[in-house]
Amino acid sequence: MSANGGTKAIVAALLANIGIAVTKFIAWILTGSSSMLAESIHSVADSGNQGLLLLGGKRAKRAATAQHPFGYGRERYVYAFIVSIVLFSVGGLFALYEAYHKWSHKEGITDWQWVPVTVLVVAIVMESFSFWTAIKESNHVRGKASWVQFVRRAKAPELPVVLLEDLGALVGLVLALFGVGMTLITGNGRWDAAGTAMIGILLVTIAIVLAIETKSLLLGEGAEPQDVAAIERAINEGSEVERVIHMKTLYLGPEELLVAAKIAVEPCETAEELARNINTVEARIRTAIPIARVIYLEPDIYQAQAAARGGSAAASATPSTGGAGTTDEAARTHGG
Known part of the structure; x- marks a missing residue:
């Protein structure tokens, strides 16, 4: 794949996630919504992941040495694997913990009720732009392969990682909107907890898929x-x-x-x-x-x-x- 295409998708995702994280944190502070907190941590984790991918791409360009005679190209795989761990632990497990905590304290959202819905809608628009950029850059290199085949067979990890992260972010935002919306309608905070739990399960699933695919690259894959x-x-x-x-x-x-x-x-x-x-x-x-x-x-x-x-x-x-x-x-x- 084009390294420039991967970098463009990473930068787009990073800028979107930083902006989204800030607005989500503000919404959480104003409303106390667990879905907003889970989504805030999710966006922070995604921002860190994009930073890791950029760092891995930079370090992989180092010249070969006597200790590493074949160079550092596979370092991009190492950082992609770290991304899956961060997504699993910081994003997924935290969301599940927050869902459990919110289920035990089922207060509804009583203040600034319009804020979380507004923030989530804006975040969906911003995340859609990032996802569209990743799709556009991936289409340049995936050829006739299906999206599943592209994620499984791509030797450059950046675009598959960004694609899965952005897809998870969009679905997570929809789940958060569902949880917050039902909480506002019913006054029952357990809907918010349920949305948070679904976000956690989604992130853990994506992290496991990323870990499996990246592990294969780390072990060493042959040509197609x-x-x-x-x-x-x-x-x-x-x-x-x-x-x-x-x-x-x-x-x-x-x-x-x-x-x-x-x-x-x-x-x-x-x-x-x-x-x-x-x-x-x-x-x-x-x-x-x-x-x-x-x-x-x-x-x-x-x-x-x-x-x-x-x-x-x-x-x-x-x-x-x-x-x-x-x-x-x-x-x-x-x-x-």
């Missing part, structure tokens, strides 16, 4: 099948390579892919010719998949006849995982 196929085509389309014996890919960061492959090559007269052929293949891979910035190709000799006989020269190629390429029974002149 279509990208694996494109890499294989790039390797095989020239005369330098007979076939891919096995291949593995790994995202080092949202915009940096590692490709490691054992390839069968024709015998070469000199090492210089072999090196030139490998460089040619690497160039084709980078043309096909520009984010394939780290490529390791190990040349080998594939002996189909020996493989068919099952002789001592035959060996089984290691099955690939995480974006694997073709796996074959291969006979080679040396192990590895």
